[in-house]
Amino acid sequence: MATSIVTSYFRFMKYLFASPVFATWCSATLLIGAAGCVSQKKYTALQTQYTDASRSRDQLQAEKNALQEEKARNEEALRTSLLTKNQQVNQLNASLSGAQQENSQLSADLRGKEQRIADMQRILEQKDAAVKALRQKVGDALLGFNSQDLQVNVRNxxxxxxxxxxxxxxxxxxxxDPKGQxxxxxxxxxxxxxxxVNVLVEGHTDNVPIAKGTAGMRDNWDLSVLRATEITRILTQAGLPASQxxxxxxxxxxxxxxxxxxTNKALNRRTEIILTPKLDELFQILEQN
Structure with a gap:
């Protein structure tokens, strides 16, 4: 019986010590005891320090939170800015690549145009040389005629x-007339x-109207054309192809x-035979442009 009572007592005490209520009671007892061990002035000072420390802690915590929020905002802004910069860099790289391709194409076009210009210059030089040679050949063939009646010049x-x-x-x-023939x-x-060489025969007259009743002619147009046609016949009969x-x-x-x-009217009454070297090759180059 006694053993059972003792056992129950120890179980109760074990439960009591483990109980949260007992722990709270002990803490309160200790605080009351501690308060009784110090003066009211010291207790108030400690309480004030505790309050100030709590406020400082809360303020520091708020500042910490604000700094963390600002850090998060700055990091987000930095990520956004970095993304924008990367996009801009990609666009610039694409633009640069396009510009390089365009530059390469322009360089190729420029080289092609320079080559065509060089070809045109070569052909023009050959043409100028041919014109000079032709002028010399024609001039030599027509030596002995009066310079007032026959002139050979280079123009354009x-x-x-x-x-x-x-x-x-x-x-x-x-x-x-025979001398003209x-x-x-x-x-x-x-x-x-x-x-x-293309041969163009141009008939020219002065401004004196054709005599009325002249057979086959109404005006100076007819006279100039018929004279040019007669000269064309003589040239072709002498061996020039009619197509030329x-x-x-x-x-x-x-x-x-x-x-x-x-005197001036006599100058205007003339026939001009215009000799033009063919420039088929030059025209082909111009058509390529």
Whole structure:
């Protein structure tokens, strides 16, 4: 019986010591005891220090939280900025790559154009040389004729053979005189075999109207065209291919002098045979542009 009571007592005490209520009671007892061991002044000071420390702790915690939030915002802003910069760098790299490709294409185009310009320059130089040689050949073939009646000049890259009316025709006539036929025959001989030269025959008159009733002619247009056609026949009969010679009439509309005196009118009554080297190769290069 006694043993049972003792055993129960020890169990109760073990439960009591382990109980949270007992622990709380002990803590309160100790605090009361501690408060009784110090003066009220010291207790108040300690309480104030505790309160201040708590406030400092809370303030520091708030500052810490604010700093952490600011850090998070800065990190997010930095990530956003870095992402934007990376996108900009990628765009710049793409633009640079496109610019490099465009530059390469432009360089290739420039080299091609430079080559075409060089080819054109070469052809023009060859053409100028051919014109000079042609002028020399024609001039040599027509030596002995009066310079007032027959002139050979180079203008605008073409050879102009200018023959006066006095050398070729009687006034108002379309039949070429023997001296004129001789000059035309020598010109045809000089040009024979040269298929790279176009021959344009231009008839010109002064501003004096054609005499009324002249057979086959209404005005100076007819006179200039018929004279050019007659000269074309003589050139082709002398050996030039008909496809190489073109007759045309300009009447009084392209004078070389004012029609204000007999001398100037005589200058305007002329036939010009214009020799132009063919530039097929040059035209092909120009078409490529």
């Amino acid at each position: 890259g073409k050879v102009y053979v200018s023959l006066s009316e006095q050398l070729l025709f009687k006034s108002g006539s379309t039949k070429v 001789e000059a035309l025959s020598k010109l045809a001989t000089a040009l024979k075999g040269n298929q790279d 010679v073109t007759p045309s009439g300009r009447a009084q509309h392209v004078p070389v002098a004012q029609n204000d005196s007999p």
